[in-house]
Amino acid sequence: MINSSEVAVPSTQTSVYEAIFGRRMSKEFTDADVPREALERMFDAAIWAPNHRLTEPWRFFVLEKGSPARERIADLVWQYAYDNVASPNETIKEHVADNNRSRITDAPALVYAYSVPGPNEETTHENYASVCCAIHNMALAAVAEGLSLDWSTGTVTRPSKLAETLGAEDDWAMVGALFIGEPADEPVSMRSAAPNIVSWLK
Numbered sequence: 001m002i003n004s005s006e007v008a009v010p011s012t013q014t015s016v017y018e019a020i021f022g023r024r025m026s027k028e029f030t031d032a033d034v035p036r037e038a039l040e041r042m043f044d045a046a047i048w049a050p051n052h053r054l055t056e057p058w059r060f061f062v063l064e065k066g067s068p069a070r071e072r073i074a075d076l077v078w079q080y081a082y083d084n085v086a087s088p089n090e091t092i093k094e095h096v097a098d099n100n101r102s103r104i105t106d107a108p109a110l111v112y113a114y115s116v117p118g119p120n121e122e123t124t125h126e127n128y129a130s131v132c133c134a135i136h137n138m139a140l141a142a143v144a145e146g147l148s149l150d151w152s153t154g155t156v157t158r159p160s161k162l163a164e165t166l167g168a169e170d171d172w173a174m175v176g177a178l179f180i181g182e183p184a185d186e187p188v189s190m191r192s193a194a195p196n197i198v199s200w201l202k
Contacts, residue, residue: 014144016140024189026148026150026185026187029181034108034109041141042137042138045138046058046060047134048137050133053123055118058131058134059115059168061114061168062111065108072165073159075101076159076162077155078097079097080100081155084158085097100155103179107179107180108180110177110178111177112157112176113135113174113178116172117173146182148182149179150178152178153174153175153177
């Protein structure tokens with residue numbers, strides 16, 4: 001176990017607020033590699049997410065670029081995408097499948113995140129929420145590293161044999177695929193102003 005008072009905090013010029021307001025999920029990355037050390041710092045940030053009961057339910061699988069492991073996942077994703085395209089047009093089916101496969105093979109860094117279940121429904125629900133918080137910690141840390149984290153829960157997370165191929169347990173819950181890299185653009189996002197969704201009660 002790690003004592004919070006003994007953690008070596010990485011030096012950064014990015015404030016918490018700069019990371020929060022600057023965080024974006026970029027869909028396009030440059031060809032720059034993501035240093036393993038940067039990923040390790042992001043995982044260090046992940047494990048300090050809020051976690052009721054200290055169950056530490058997060059499990060991460062890193063698929064190194066160009067590795068046989070990533071190719072196996074890319075093949076599964078291609079087949080799932082192909083089989084689930086609504087259009088009967090063969091060209092469209094292959095185009096969609098190829099695009100999803102490219103997301104897997106081309107990402108500078110790719111991580112799959114799972115949540116371990118608890119002994120009851122309440123704890124399992126809290127565990128999932130904690131893993132979501134852990135991923136958000138990673139996304140904020142990514143900003144400090146000059147990176148962007150794209151959190152996906154779509155096609156790339158749905159092949160039936162994905163968990164088995166990664167080495168995840170059958171009862172673990174998929175929380176998302178995390179595509180990480182140096183953003184090729186600066187996407188702009190919109191939000192409703194906070195006063196529109198906050199009620200102050202007296």
